[in-house]
Amino acid sequence: MSATLTGDLAAFIEAADCGATGLAGADKAKKVIADTFAVILSGAGSEVAPPILAFARKAGLGEVPVMGTPDRLSRPVAALVQGTFGAALDFDDVLSMMPGHPAAVIMPALLSAAQGRAVSGEEFIDAYVIGLEVGSKLSQGVGLKHYFRGFHATGTIAIFCAVAALARMERLSQAQTRQAFGIAASTASGLQANFGSMTKPFHSGWAAQAAVTAVALVQEGFTASEAIFEAPGGYLAAYGTEESDAAKVMPLLGQPWTIVEPGIALKKFPTCYATHRAIDALGQIEARLGRLKGRVRRIVCKVAPKSLRPLPFMRPKTGLESKFSMPHALAAAIHFDTLKIASFTDEAVRIPEILELYEKIEAIEDIACTDGDPDFEKKSSGTRGFVLVEVELEDGTVDSARVDIPPGHPKRELTWDELESKFVDCADSCGIGSDHARATFSRLRQLETVVDISALSESLMIQAKAD
Amino acid sequence: MSATLTGDLAAFIEAADCGATGLAGADKAKKVIADTFAVILSGAGSEVAPPILAFARKAGLGEVPVMGTPDRLSRPVAALVQGTFGAALDFDDVLSMMPGHPAAVIMPALLSAAQGRAVSGEEFIDAYVIGLEVGSKLSQGVGLKHYFRGFHATGTIAIFCAVAALARMERLSQAQTRQAFGIAASTASGLQANFGSMTKPFHSGWAAQAAVTAVALVQEGFTASEAIFEAPGGYLAAYGTEESDAAKVMPLLGQPWTIVEPGIALKKFPTCYATHRAIDALGQIEARLGRLKGRVRRIVCKVAPKSLRPLPFMRPKTGLESKFSMPHALAAAIHFDTLKIASFTDEAVRIPEILELYEKIEAIEDIACTDGDPDFEKKSSGTRGFVLVEVELEDGTVDSARVDIPPGHPKRELTWDELESKFVDCADSCGIGSDHARATFSRLRQLETVVDISALSESLMIQAKAD
Numbered sequence: 001m002s003a004t005l006t007g008d009l010a011a012f013i014e015a016a017d018c019g020a021t022g023l024a025g026a027d028k029a030k031k032v033i034a035d036t037f038a039v040i041l042s043g044a045g046s047e048v049a050p051p052i053l054a055f056a057r058k059a060g061l062g063e064v065p066v067m068g069t070p071d072r073l074s075r076p077v078a079a080l081v082q083g084t085f086g087a088a089l090d091f092d093d094v095l096s097m098m099p100g101h102p103a104a105v106i107m108p109a110l111l112s113a114a115q116g117r118a119v120s121g122e123e124f125i126d127a128y129v130i131g132l133e134v135g136s137k138l139s140q141g142v143g144l145k146h147y148f149r150g151f152h153a154t155g156t157i158a159i160f161c162a163v164a165a166l167a168r169m170e171r172l173s174q175a176q177t178r179q180a181f182g183i184a185a186s187t188a189s190g191l192q193a194n195f196g197s198m199t200k201p202f203h204s205g206w207a208a209q210a211a212v213t214a215v216a217l218v219q220e221g222f223t224a225s226e227a228i229f230e231a232p233g234g235y236l237a238a239y240g241t242e243e244s245d246a247a248k249v250m251p252l253l254g255q256p257w258t259i260v261e262p263g264i265a266l267k268k269f270p271t272c273y274a275t276h277r278a279i280d281a282l283g284q285i286e287a288r289l290g291r292l293k294g295r296v297r298r299i300v301c302k303v304a305p306k307s308l309r310p311l312p313f314m315r316p317k318t319g320l321e322s323k324f325s326m327p328h329a330l331a332a333a334i335h336f337d338t339l340k341i342a343s344f345t346d347e348a349v350r351i352p353e354i355l356e357l358y359e360k361i362e363a364i365e366d367i368a369c370t371d372g373d374p375d376f377e378k379k380s381s382g383t384r385g386f387v388l389v390e391v392e393l394e395d396g397t398v399d400s401a402r403v404d405i406p407p408g409h410p411k412r413e414l415t416w417d418e419l420e421s422k423f424v425d426c427a428d429s430c431g432i433g434s435d436h437a438r439a440t441f442s443r444l445r446q447l448e449t450v451v452d453i454s455a456l457s458e459s460l461m462i463q464a465k466a467d
Numbered sequence: 468m469s470a471t472l473t474g475d476l477a478a479f480i481e482a483a484d485c486g487a488t489g490l491a492g493a494d495k496a497k498k499v500i501a502d503t504f505a506v507i508l509s510g511a512g513s514e515v516a517p518p519i520l521a522f523a524r525k526a527g528l529g530e531v532p533v534m535g536t537p538d539r540l541s542r543p544v545a546a547l548v549q550g551t552f553g554a555a556l557d558f559d560d561v562l563s564m565m566p567g568h569p570a571a572v573i574m575p576a577l578l579s580a581a582q583g584r585a586v587s588g589e590e591f592i593d594a595y596v597i598g599l600e601v602g603s604k605l606s607q608g609v610g611l612k613h614y615f616r617g618f619h620a621t622g623t624i625a626i627f628c629a630v631a632a633l634a635r636m637e638r639l640s641q642a643q644t645r646q647a648f649g650i651a652a653s654t655a656s657g658l659q660a661n662f663g664s665m666t667k668p669f670h671s672g673w674a675a676q677a678a679v680t681a682v683a684l685v686q687e688g689f690t691a692s693e694a695i696f697e698a699p700g701g702y703l704a705a706y707g708t709e710e711s712d713a714a715k716v717m718p719l720l721g722q723p724w725t726i727v728e729p730g731i732a733l734k735k736f737p738t739c740y741a742t743h744r745a746i747d748a749l750g751q752i753e754a755r756l757g758r759l760k761g762r763v764r765r766i767v768c769k770v771a772p773k774s775l776r777p778l779p780f781m782r783p784k785t786g787l788e789s790k791f792s793m794p795h796a797l798a799a800a801i802h803f804d805t806l807k808i809a810s811f812t813d814e815a816v817r818i819p820e821i822l823e824l825y826e827k828i829e830a831i832e833d834i835a836c837t838d839g840d841p842d843f844e845k846k847s848s849g850t851r852g853f854v855l856v857e858v859e860l861e862d863g864t865v866d867s868a869r870v871d872i873p874p875g876h877p878k879r880e881l882t883w884d885e886l887e888s889k890f891v892d893c894a895d896s897c898g899i900g901s902d903h904a905r906a907t908f909s910r911l912r913q914l915e916t917v918v919d920i921s922a923l924s925e926s927l928m929i930q931a932k933a934d
Contacts, residue, residue: 051687058525058683059541074526148704155653183666186622187673189656191692193698199650199691202684206654216525217669219520224666225658233659238617 005229009134010177012253018129021053021257028259029125032093034419034444035266036103039092042341048198054217056081064115067457068430070464075112075272079212082108084205094265098139100153102161106131108208109162110169114453115448121450123169129259131165134365136258141249145241155190162211172307182224183214185235219224263410273382274310275329281389281401282333289399292334298392299361301326304369304376304385320343329358341429375460381403382406416445431462470698472713476601477644480634485596489722493725496592498795499560501911502733502887503570505893506559510552511535512897515665523548529584529770534924535897537931544577546679549575550672561732565606567620573598575675576629581920588917592638596726598632603809604727608716614710622657622670629678649691652683652702730877736809740849742796748868748913749800756866759801765859766828768793771836771843771852782825786812798824808896849873883912898929913927
């Protein structure tokens with residue numbers, strides 16, 4: 001056990017040069033930032049928005065613009081709301097090594113703290129990269145059994161990504177950073193039993209709020225333990241397991257940088273990651289055979305064993321269920337020109353053509369889809385083995401496609417054009433027009449030239465609707 | 468493992484008749500409530516107040532009066548501040564079975580929710596008793612090893628006291644109560660490594676804020692797991708240990724009521740509980756020999772083995788250290804007419820007469836002070852074994868006194884007069900005059916006749932000081 005982990009992390013945060021990640025690292029970071037802006041907007045149009053906003057308006061009006069809404073909230077409450085928005089559709093980033101979704105915790109926390117002074121795009125990228133690095137390597141010291149106990153690492157570990165990012169951006173002293181970790185560790189929380197409810201995205205918001213609170217409190221002179229990770233009665237003792245080891249953390253920092261390797265997965269489609277490869281395979285077939293709409297006799301989608309576990313709905317009845325349905329993912333990909341947020345709604349599961357397609361689509365687990373990979377059991381449903389889609393058309397044509405790496409995986413990074421489509425769709429879902437969305441997106445793409453990140457988020461507010 | 472603990476608790480909260488605790492129960496509850504008002508005021512005069520208020524004024528102005536200050540804050544932030552105040556001096560209640568300090572979590576949460584509508588004293592007492600009951604019995608299902616892992620049960624368990632109390636006062640439906648537990652469990656937190664810093668009292672405030680947030684969110688339609696305690700990936704799985712057992716909880720509810728048996732300890736002196744018996748013994752000697760000031764040649768204070776562990780300071784240099792010093796506790800008890808908050812300050816440890824007394828006072832651990840009790844190891848430093856104080860005066864007189872049960876322990880409940888003295892001292896520490904304090908205290912003593920608890924807390928605000 002490192003006797004000085006908390007202090008060593010604080011020293012790293014102060015001194016690190018994330019220019020070491022190079023241009024490739026900065027480009028990847030900008031993609032995650034642009035993606036997170038997109039998913040926050042999608043959350044503003046989601047079913048989570050009305051109740052959390054109703055609460056927030058009573059809990060703390062203030063200065064921070066909330067993207068996709070007409071509301072300005074206090075720093076902690078804005079972090080709570082934008083963090084919850086970012087995770088509302090499960091459309092945010094994935095860091096398998098944590099495992100968790102750090103961006104919707106980090107970005108809302110940074111946006112709250114950045115309000116009211118000109119934080120440049122460069123500073124914002126720098127803070128994000130450092131925050132991601134610290135929290136992701138800390139997760140390696142905590143170990144995976146933490147997650148198996150039921151903790152949702154997005155709440156219980158990504159909170160430290162946000163604290164580290166804030167400490168960097170706010171230029172805290174090392175003593176302040178240590179104490180901010182101390183306060184934040186006493187607020188780390190989030191349980192997997194809340195998956196499938198609005199409280200899952202709330203974990204991201206609560207962690208963002210807690211990080212903002214911890215840093216603001218130390219800036220006011222509040223005190224905490226300066227050795228919270230390694231101390232007896234501290235974070236690793238309480239939240240860790242017998243496999244936790246503080247000494248694992250420091251040697252991993254920047255060796256390599258997480259943003260570069262393994263990198264971050266960004267979701268291409270607004271549906272369960274476990275459907276992404278099948279949708280992609282269908283796209284490859286359409287590229288060869290042309291649009292399949294109205295021509296399908298039968299589709300068989302084969303996946304590795306246990307890959308259908310997160311996809312229990314063969315005949316979804318609601319929009320929420322449709323996100324966890326392989327038949328719906330494929331039927332929607334055939335029916336709609338492009339898969340959008342609107343393709344996974346209560347309306348979409350009642351479209352007659354889609355209902356007809358459900359009857360023609362079969363999803364099965366097949367041991368052949370492991371391809372003898374001895375490690376496949378350790379992988380998530382979105383990445384284990386491979387996916388094979390076999391299509392038979394009414395004219396007798398048959399074709400098939402196999403996909404191993406899902407689109408959006410760090411090894412198949414989304415292009416800036418793909419991200420733009422996602423951004424425009426997310427903006428549309430909360431009422432922002434596509435011209436404005438494209439203009440804003442182009443600024444995010446050139447984030448290193450932006451002089452004030454808050455002006456950028458403010459430009460994504462919308463007008464209050466007349467009741 | 469009970470498959471229905473969360474639902475069973477929600478049903479209990481709706482149906483329970485805490486009139487079953489009788490008049491004795493109501494009187495004990497009123498004492499805890501009056502005591503908590505007192506310690507919140509003492510927190511408003513403490514070193515924790517400036518930073519948390521500076522943060523709070525930026526985070527959420529609103530309607531809820533904060534006692535001992537001129538500030539009105541939003542419901543969640545007021546709960547955060549008053550909860551932190553309540554625990555600021557470690558002068559709040561003690562529930563050894565948890566182990567924790569539930570009142571400074573419950574009461575601030577209830578006060579926030581009560582704002583703006585007339586919640587009667589009777590309703591307030593009822594909600595407190597139910598909340599205490601539910602959380603204290605839940606703690607028996609969690610088990611003590613949870614605490615030994617490093618969790619501070621005031622944050623990680625008393626939060627459910629507050630949710631239960633709010634659910635009762637707000638008349639939530641059972642489904643809402645279950646979901647409020649679900650949200651709150653995803654915010655349960657607090658680490659012992661932060662003891663000795665401002666973050667320890669912050670645990671009480673954060674839990675109060677989280678409870679208020681959880682209940683407000685379900686009232687807005689937010690959703691969560693309805694089986695958070697017992698579900699896989701739920702609270703007991705993540706925060707529990709191998710000794711945790713959900714089935715233990717329900718048979719204990721109301722059998723007997725916690726407020727009646729074992730009851731709640733309230734601290735008589737503004738210093739570590741482990742000094743209380745020694746101070747009391749000295750008082751008994753003074754009752755026989757008259758005031759000892761200026762007459763002491765030597766004092767030996769004998770305590771059971773390991774009882775000095777929380778009292779490491781034999782020659783305290785600061786006010787904070789003086790609270791964890793047996794020599795200071797006894798020297799101050801001799802020097803001052805009555806022990807007050809002002810007796811444990813940076814000024815007090817520099818008073819020449821007190822420094823002289825330090826040299827005459829010896830505190831030692833003595834195996835004889837266990838009196839052969841085989842269970843003494845399981846007891847806290849404040850209650851294990853007994854304390855023996857031996858005094859020798861300069862004229863050669865010797866006397867001694869033995870105390871087994873500390874004053875304020877449920878078996879030696881503080882009288883209403885003793886509580887009034889504490890209340891007046893706490894009010895004085897934040898600038899509230901004793902006449903007004905006594906008048907307010909008499910209303911708390913008759914809390915069942917109060918028609919609006921908020922008016923009572925509002926009457927304890929103070930005017931803004933001119934800068």
